[in-house]
Amino acid sequence: MKNTYFNLIDQTFYFPQEGFDLRDGYLTFHGISLKHLIEKYGTPFRFIYLPKIGDQIKKARNLFNRAIKKHGYKGEYHYCYCTKCNHFSHVISAALKHDVHLETSSAFDIDLIQNLYNEEKIDKKRIIVNNGYKTDDYLRKIISLHEMGFTNIIVVLDSKSELARLTAVAKTVGIKKPIKIGIRMAINEEAQSAYYTSRLGIRHAEINDFFNAEIKDNELVEFKMLHFFVDSGIKDSLYYWGEFQKALKLYIDLKKQSKTLDSFNLGGGFPIKNNLGFEYDFNYVINEIVKGIKEACDNDNVPEPHIFTEFGKYTVGESGAIIFKVLEQKQQNDNESWYLIDNSLMNTIPDAWSIHEKFILLPINKWNNEYRRANIGGISCDHSDYYNSEDFNQEVLLPTYPETDKEPLYLGFFHTGAYQDAISGYGGIKHCLIPSPKHVIIDRDDKGNIIDYVYRNEQSAEDMFRLLGYNQE
Numbered sequence: 037m038k039n040t041y042f043n044l045i046d047q048t049f050y051f052p053q054e055g056f057d058l059r060d061g062y063l064t065f066h067g068i069s070l071k072h073l074i075e076k077y078g079t080p081f082r083f084i085y086l087p088k089i090g091d092q093i094k095k096a097r098n099l100f101n102r103a104i105k106k107h108g109y110k111g112e113y114h115y116c117y118c119t120k121c122n123h124f125s126h127v128i129s130a131a132l133k134h135d136v137h138l139e140t141s142s143a144f145d146i147d148l149i150q151n152l153y154n155e156e157k158i159d160k161k162r163i164i165v166n167n168g169y170k171t172d173d174y175l176r177k178i179i180s181l182h183e184m185g186f187t188n189i190i191v192v193l194d195s196k197s198e199l200a201r202l203t204a205v206a207k208t209v210g211i212k213k214p215i216k217i218g219i220r221m222a223i224n225e226e227a228q229s230a231y232y233t234s235r236l237g238i239r240h241a242e243i244n245d246f247f248n249a250e251i252k253d254n255e256l257v258e259f260k261m262l263h264f265f266v267d268s269g270i271k272d273s274l275y276y277w278g279e280f281q282k283a284l285k286l287y288i289d290l291k292k293q294s295k296t297l298d299s300f301n302l303g304g305g306f307p308i309k310n311n312l313g314f315e316y317d318f319n320y321v322i323n324e325i326v327k328g329i330k331e332a333c334d335n336d337n338v339p340e341p342h343i344f345t346e347f348g349k350y351t352v353g354e355s356g357a358i359i360f361k362v363l364e365q366k367q368q369n370d371n372e373s374w375y376l377i378d379n380s381l382m383n384t385i386p387d388a389w390s391i392h393e394k395f396i397l398l399p400i401n402k403w404n405n406e407y408r409r410a411n412i413g414g415i416s417c418d419h420s421d422y423y424n425s426e427d428f429n430q431e432v433l434l435p436t437y438p439e440t441d442k443e444p445l446y447l448g449f450f451h452t453g454a455y456q457d458a459i460s461g462y463g464g465i466k467h468c469l470i471p472s473p474k475h476v477i478i479d480r481d482d483k484g485n486i487i488d489y490v491y492r493n494e495q496s497a498e499d500m501f502r503l504l505g506y507n508q509e
Contacts, residue, residue: 118348141168218261265303356453
């Protein structure tokens with residue numbers, strides 16, 4: 037009996053599973069024929085499946101609302117989408133269809149908010165949480181939105197100096213109503229981190245004094261939110277719950293001093309599936325969060341706050357993928373095989389080499405072939421342009437095939453929808469001048485039929501040379 041790739045996956049994981057199945061020997065993604073897309077568009081191409089964005093939003097919102105109902109929690113739940121994870125108009129529009137609020141991180145993000153308002157995709161009641169370091173330009177643009185009549189802007193202070201600069205701009209403009217603010221609490225990092233305390237936020241020990249000295253009697257601002265964010269994500273671990281309890285205790289202390297404070301922001305951090313064996317008990321973790329906040333507030337006779345989350349990667353990560361063709365197999369020694377693909381991994385999924393992020397890697401075809409361990413190499417000249425381990429089993433196993441096969445092996449990296457375009461510099465200069473691949477958008481119409489179309493063709497030499505100053509007109 038052949039030890040096939042299908043047998044490997046079938047015996048190692050639950051398969052088929054959500055999002056992944058086989059049809060006539062070819063991989064499908066949420067019911068989409070990847071074989072059809074390859075035949076239609078060629079390779080390489082990246083795509084985003086927009087309905088998955090809504091699925092993720094509904095999943096988290098439903099679990100939070102169920103937990104709120106279960107525990108008799110009196111606050112509300114607010115889902116914010118972090119624009120920095122994927123700024124594309126079609127992505128943010130897909131999220132806004134599900135009434136998410138928005139989180140910004142830079143001055144240009146405010147221009148994006150203005151654009152969304154001009155296109156009537158948001159109104160002035162939408163909650164806008166302003167994170168990130170507040171440059172003067174960022175602050176001026178925030179104040180401009182405030183003066184336009186946006187009623188739910190919350191400026192989260194990342195450092196104490198931001199308050200003085202915010203109030204200076206507010207005085208110069210002569211704002212008519214106080215602007216809502218939050219405070220971000222700096223968290224202590226995990227033991228294996230390169231530093232002890234996050235650079236983001238204000239020291240926990242200084243927040244109470246800062247509130248009393250600079251915020252409590254400041255008529256230009258209205259204190260609304262305490263924010264904290266654990267970089268390693270929301271996990272069922274002693275470390276996470278320790279930071280959570282520290283932030284919750286601080287919220288209660290501040291609430292006793294502030295009538296206007298009413299929101300507790302957990303930041304982001306829900307994980308996405310990065311291997312077929314992924315397990316995470318979303319229901320348990322969300323119940324523990326809601327129950328923990330309610331019990332702590334009840335014990336101190338403090339009203340439960342509105343709960344905010346800022347989900348970016350969780351929202352869009354699982355909607356994206358990139359498809360490659362294997363150009364050549366190379367056996368460089370007795371043990372190591374290389375599959376060389378038709379673009380650069382460094383350019384297309386930069387997190388894979390920069391922070392060793394793992395994605396779901398699956399072949400599109402040849403599932404009935406035997407398998408072997410392989411390294412995947414990009415076509416740049418850089419030695420770092422490779423991928424050779426997965427999150428589940430620390431090695432890459434892929435189908436074998438003879439060079440005489442007429443059909444090439446096609447590979448897909450899945451759940452690449454967050455950060456990869458922004459970090460790689462979408463449409464910009466690329467390492468070794470290897471062009472950005474074709475970009476395809478996939479959606480469904482009102483009847484559930486699949487719609488797919490090209491958003492951007494493969495980057496041309498002319499586009500890149502224009503950026504480099506060669507094709508001057």
